[in-house]
Amino acid sequence: MKITLVNPPYPPSVHSHPPFIPLGIAYLGAVAEKAGHQVIAIDCQAEKLSYEDFRERISKTPSDIIGVTATTLLYKSAMKLITIAKEVQPQATTILGGSHGTFWDENALKEYPALDIVVRREGEMTLLELTDKLENHNNLNSVLGITYRDGDKTVRNADRPFIEDLDSLPFPAHHLLPLDKLKHNGKLLVPLVSSRGCVYWCDFCSTVRMFGRGYRMRSPKNVVDEMQMVHEKFGVDQVTFYDDAFSVDRNRVIKICEELHARKLKIMWDCGTRVDMVDKELMQTMKDAGCIAVWLGVESGSEAMLGAMNKKIKLDQTRLAYKTAQKVGLITIANVVLGFPGETEQSAKETVNFLKQLNPDDVGFYVATPYPGTPMYEEVVKNGWLRI
Numbered sequence: 001m002k003i004t005l006v007n008p009p010y011p012p013s014v015h016s017h018p019p020f021i022p023l024g025i026a027y028l029g030a031v032a033e034k035a036g037h038q039v040i041a042i043d044c045q046a047e048k049l050s051y052e053d054f055r056e057r058i059s060k061t062p063s064d065i066i067g068v069t070a071t072t073l074l075y076k077s078a079m080k081l082i083t084i085a086k087e088v089q090p091q092a093t094t095i096l097g098g099s100h101g102t103f104w105d106e107n108a109l110k111e112y113p114a115l116d117i118v119v120r121r122e123g124e125m126t127l128l129e130l131t132d133k134l135e136n137h138n139n140l141n142s143v144l145g146i147t148y149r150d151g152d153k154t155v156r157n158a159d160r161p162f163i164e165d166l167d168s169l170p171f172p173a174h175h176l177l178p179l180d181k182l183k184h185n186g187k188l189l190v191p192l193v194s195s196r197g198c199v200y201w202c203d204f205c206s207t208v209r210m211f212g213r214g215y216r217m218r219s220p221k222n223v224v225d226e227m228q229m230v231h232e233k234f235g236v237d238q239v240t241f242y243d244d245a246f247s248v249d250r251n252r253v254i255k256i257c258e259e260l261h262a263r264k265l266k267i268m269w270d271c272g273t274r275v276d277m278v279d280k281e282l283m284q285t286m287k288d289a290g291c292i293a294v295w296l297g298v299e300s301g302s303e304a305m306l307g308a309m310n311k312k313i314k315l316d317q318t319r320l321a322y323k324t325a326q327k328v329g330l331i332t333i334a335n336v337v338l339g340f341p342g343e344t345e346q347s348a349k350e351t352v353n354f355l356k357q358l359n360p361d362d363v364g365f366y367v368a369t370p371y372p373g374t375p376m377y378e379e380v381v382k383n384g385w386l387r388i
Helices: 025-035 049-058 076-088 098-105 105-111 124-135 207-211 218-233 248-263 280-288 303-308 315-328 344-358 375-382
Strands: 002-007 038-044 065-069 093-099 116-119 148-149 153-154 190-192 240-243 268-273 291-299 330-339 364-366
Touching: 002 076, 002 364, 025 038, 025 065, 025 124, 038 049, 049 065, 049 076, 049 303, 065 076, 065 124, 076 093, 093 291, 098 116, 098 207, 105 116, 105 148, 105 153, 116 124, 190 218, 240 364, 248 280, 280 291, 280 315, 291 315, 291 344, 303 344, 315 344, 330 344
Parallel strands: 002 038, 002 065, 065 093, 093 116, 190 240, 240 268, 268 291, 291 330, 330 364
Antiparallel strands: 116 148, 148 153
């Protein structure tokens, strides 16, 4: 099958960060290629493609399947691409994947007639089974993890179980992407995911519904194998871990560090985790193995707001984590959520003052947004606060 995977452009009027490697597309491309399919990736963000640019590109890209990924911010942009794709290649099956489609599946099919199928949650095994059914013109009613159009009806099949053996997945197919256009200051920064899922569930986050309330881990060897591969194949000297909480399993992190030392692999890396999942010994071990920075979730400087968010941390834990990381010599980046339901001017000021005390090297401020799939979304809808 000829499969085209697409990363949609940001809407013209919104802020966008510099383009990063779309890891989901790279994983899907890898499993599809391994199964013998022909895969092409179109990264509209990296290539700065407009909708008309995409129309021209897709018209010259014969496809049996056209799959587009989307977060909530990129949903309407993704659906414009799917509409264009169906116009120029009506024979192709159009698929929406990613977090927004997972929680907006039936709505998406109602809103956009050009969309054929939504792949929910993890997409690798679903894409393989779906491709097999489409290639052989078989019914889709047994494919777990999809919502699809069947005549005038919308059919929502049961969820697919999560992939337990993450080591069984091939490494992401970076070669499908325009890597030269993904460099920052001439440097390629490669993301890795060493685990999926989370053992906590903050109310502003959809990770648990997307990847499960549990912690599925790749083995230390498998993780370092990928680090070594991108270092040797692409000359990468720094990677960033996209795990929701990298140090849930402290012993595994230590084994990853030991593996890096054993191979004498000189590669810098950074990760994000919770303030209650680090200590001095662990962070020193990480630094000695090449870690240069940690993203630590502060979220708020108000105990009341932390409680409202279901964050399950205390301010003293945050103070200790930052003080320790700074003593060890790690760059510290604070993640902060402002405007969560219950936020007041006073609690926001408490957060700003708390950040001054912590003195991180950088801060990422995020406006609390009721993304579909989050407990926050359910609260906002329940109370009639959602404005569309």
